[in-house]
Amino acid sequence: MPTPPRARAALLLLVLLALLSGCGGKAQEDVGVVAKVNGRPIHLEMLEFQYDLLHFDAFSGSLPTVGALREAYGKILGGLIALELVSQELEKRGQDVSDTELAEAEAKVRADYPDDAFEKMLAEEFIDLPMWRKHLRYACGAEKFQRLVLRPQIHLDYREIEAYYREHVVDFRLPERLRLVVVYGPGRDAVEKALAHYSQQKNVKAVAEAFPGIQAREVTVPKALLNTAWAEALQSIQPGKTAVVAAGRGEFEGLLLLERLPAQTLDIAQAYPQVEAALVEERLQQAFDAWLGKAVDASVILVSQRLLHKEDDEDLPPEAPPAELGGQPGGQPGGQPGGQEGVASGNETG
Known part of the structure; x- marks a missing residue:
């Protein structure tokens, strides 16, 4: 029987767990700690959880090398360190995520x-609920930090808006589009009756309520993206008219054309919300990068040396662990974590 993706991942995690563990005389509270941010630990358990969220569907028949796994863990750990710094900054400001907000x-x-x-x-x-809640608290903190700390720093000048619009005017050109009501369900007769009902009620929710098993929605589709059946059915009909096409397996799609929208270029007033959103996103990233650089410089950040240093033979195909360990996702070995090294600080003591 094929090995499930999570079980195959566990085999590699056990290999990396061995690399992250040693026989040093570390304190018991440091067991399973892969980094510390101003004394606060980030545990291997959270690293594994984030890795699983990102890579659960990514496993093929072959396993990644330990080196590839180390690289992936390093990138994830960088993100976790940033999130922990955000959490600590919110706490300093008295704005940390409350249990009620969570x-x-x-x-x-x-x-x-x-x-x-x-x-x-x-x-x-296979998602652990307590770990998911820790992940959610980090996510809530990131959103709150952006909203309360970074966003108030950003002020846009109308000249920036105009300049961005001129430089990206091609992004505000809209192709020819069709606005439609689409009704989907079993049987041509039922779909035609649902279309007629919409023509009277002008409400897609009313259609769904009146015809159980029928789905109705309003959509706007670029003409160039219509599939062949829709394009042929809509080619010659006028707004307010309907067409029904077969969708396969006894299902049918009813199309009611509401209007044909010509190609156009949004003027600066119409494009303003999009321009503002793009500029704000850009400024938020710049503000965050600047803040993060200062936060890292002012912090003591210690990372497990096993995540920092590559072993000579780690890119060789990993050997499977003993059979009795193979089915233990997230299992902890008996050793204690190896050494940690400072990677960013103005005043490390570790």
Whole structure:
């Protein structure tokens, strides 16, 4: 039977766990710690969790080398260090993420999943709920930091808006488009009746309520992106008229043409929201990079030396661990973490 992706990942994680562990005389509280940011630990467990989120579907039949795994872990750890610095900055300002804010954020995520689908998703994806909540707290902190700390620093001048618009005017050219109501469901007769119902009610929600099993939505589609069946059906009809095309397996799509929109270039007033969003995003990144550089310089950041230094033979194909360890995702070896090295600080003591 093929080895599941998570189990194959576990084999490589065990190899790296061995590299991250040693027999030094570290304190018990340092076991499993891969970095410290101003004395606060980042644990291997969180590193593994983030790696799983990013790479769960990325495993093929062959396993990555230990070197590739080290590189991936290093990139993820860099992000975690930045998030920990953000968290500490919010705490200094008295704006850290509260338990109430965390609960509200979790509720919003759960609202997208009906009934017990959220718990099923966690189980199917092997996601640990406490670790997911730690990840969510970091995400909430990043959003809060951007909103309360970085965004107030950004002020746009109208001349910047005009300059950006002129330089990127091609981005504000809209192609010829068609605005449609699309009705989808089993049986041509049911779809035609649903289209007629929309023509009377002018409400896609009313269609779904009146015809169980029928889906209805309004869309705007560039003419060049219409599939062949839609393009042929809509070619000669006028706004307000309908067409029905077969979608396969007994399903049909009903199309009601609302209007044909000509190609146009948005003027600066119409494009302003997009221009502002693009400039703000650019300025936010610049502001964050500047803040992060100063925060790193003012911090004591220690990282496990095993993540910093490459072993001579680590890019050789990894050997599978003993059979009794192979099925233990995230298992911890008996040793204690190896040494840590300072990678950024003006006043390291470690």
